[in-house]
Amino acid sequence: xxxxxxxxxxxxxxxxxxxxxxxxxxxxxxxxxxxxxxxxxxxxxxxxxxxxxxxxxxxxxxxxxxxxxxxx
Amino acid sequence: xxxxxxxxxxxxxxxxxxxxxxxxxxxxxxxxxxxxxxxxxxxxxxxxxxxxxxxxxxxxxxxxxxxxxxxxxxxxxxxxxxxxxxxxxxxxxxxxxxxxxxxxxxxxxxxxxxxxxxxxxxxxxxxxxxxxxxxxxxxxxxxxxxxxxxxxxxxxxxxxxxxxxxxxxxxxxxxxxxxxxxxxxxxxxxxxxxxxxxxxxxxxxxxxxxxxxxxx
Numbered sequence: 399x400x401x402x403x404x405x406x407x408x409x410x411x412x413x414x415x416x417x418x419x420x421x422x423x424x425x426x427x428x429x430x431x432x433x434x435x436x437x438x439x440x441x442x443x444x445x446x447x448x449x450x451x452x453x454x455x456x457x458x459x460x461x462x463x464x465x466x467x468x469x470x
Numbered sequence: 471x472x473x474x475x476x477x478x479x480x481x482x483x484x485x486x487x488x489x490x491x492x493x494x495x496x497x498x499x500x501x502x503x504x505x506x507x508x509x510x511x512x513x514x515x516x517x518x519x520x521x522x523x524x525x526x527x528x529x530x531x532x533x534x535x536x537x538x539x540x541x542x543x544x545x546x547x548x549x550x551x552x553x554x555x556x557x558x559x560x561x562x563x564x565x566x567x568x569x570x571x572x573x574x575x576x577x578x579x580x581x582x583x584x585x586x587x588x589x590x591x592x593x594x595x596x597x598x599x600x601x602x603x604x605x606x607x608x609x610x611x612x613x614x615x616x617x618x619x620x621x622x623x624x625x626x627x628x629x630x631x632x633x634x635x636x637x638x639x640x641x642x643x644x645x646x647x648x649x650x651x652x653x654x655x656x657x658x659x660x661x662x663x664x665x666x667x668x669x670x671x672x673x674x675x676x677x678x679x680x681x682x683x684x685x686x
Contacts, residue, residue, distance in 0.1 A: 400497070400498030400499070401498065427507075436508065436543055437504070437505065437506070437507050437508055438500060438504040438505045438508065438543060438573075439497065439504075441501075441503075441504040441506075442497070442498055442499060442500050442501070442504045443498070445499075446498060446499070
């Protein structure tokens with residue numbers, strides 16, 4: 399259940415995580431709590447979303463990129 | 471143990487950090503470090519679409535809610551492909567109604583199973599044995615079980631050892647044979663003569679100074 403589909407678009411769980419980031423949750427722990435997803439899925443999902451350019455990470459905090467905002 | 475390239479592969483040991491990996495799974499690419507902060511039961515099975523493994527997967531899925539309550543995630547592994555894992559998980563759900571809701575590593579090149587010593591050539595040169603690694607929230611290996619190809623694992627024991635390990639961590643105690651939650655626990659033996667003299671007056675249930683139990 400990767401967070402980015404083969405066509406490059408966020409999957410259902412990817413959109414869920416982007417929604418949590420959009421709602422102001424910026425740490426892995428907060429995103430996990432808000433999305434109801436386990437820590438390992440949030441960490442791997444955010445990694446995929448960052449590689450695909452939907453989120454940016456700085457010092458363990460995540461924010462939406464323009465691409466991420468457009469995907470919501 | 472010799473690896474495929476002839477190099478000596480060290481088996482992981484209790485108390486050591488679990489080896490990091492980056493693996494393709496049915497939940498996407500996962501690293502072991504993604505699980506930091508949760509306990510993990512990482513387990514291998516010989517092959518998809520085989521009967522003993524199917525009973526085990528159903529049994530692991532059934533204890534998953536209890537494991538979640540204890541902060542424990544499940545992570546399966548075999549040398550089958552992602553396509554095979556997905557097809558098998560779907561088949562289990564279709565035929566039995568049991569949903570497999572945990573990631574399964576597709577270790578086609580045996581990179582992860584080699585790091586964890588999961589292939590035992592005396593059992594099979596090509597398949598992983600039924601290994602169980604209980605890894606704590608700090609990614610330290612706390613328990614290792616190996617079962618042969620013929621013998622399915624006991625989920626009661628897996629839940630029991632998680633309870634025992636977490637109880638020991640939380641209370642600084644040990645647990646006796648066949649311990650179950652609610653049973654008395656073992657107070658660590660005294661390390662000095664003075665502590666041994668004091669031990670019998672501390673209100674524990676003692677067989678002798680070195681063997682005392684208490685209720686939690």
